[in-house]
Amino acid sequence: MLSLLWTIAVVLFVFWGLGLALHIAGNLIHILLVLAVAIAIYNFLKSRTAF
Secondary structure, eight states, X not given: OXXXXXXXXXXXXXXXXXXXXXXXXXXXXXXXXXXXXXHXXXXXXXXXXXX
8 A cells, every 4th residue: 555655656746747847737736746745654654653
């Protein structure tokens, strides 16, 4: 599950870069990127406390 979230975060980061360079989809990409990073951080912290 965690690798899937990292994949999504990387893909959104790439789309964010393209959106910044080409001015495509404006705020939507920023919102999705922040959401993906927040979920990835939450799962990372959750997995560390499981030990």
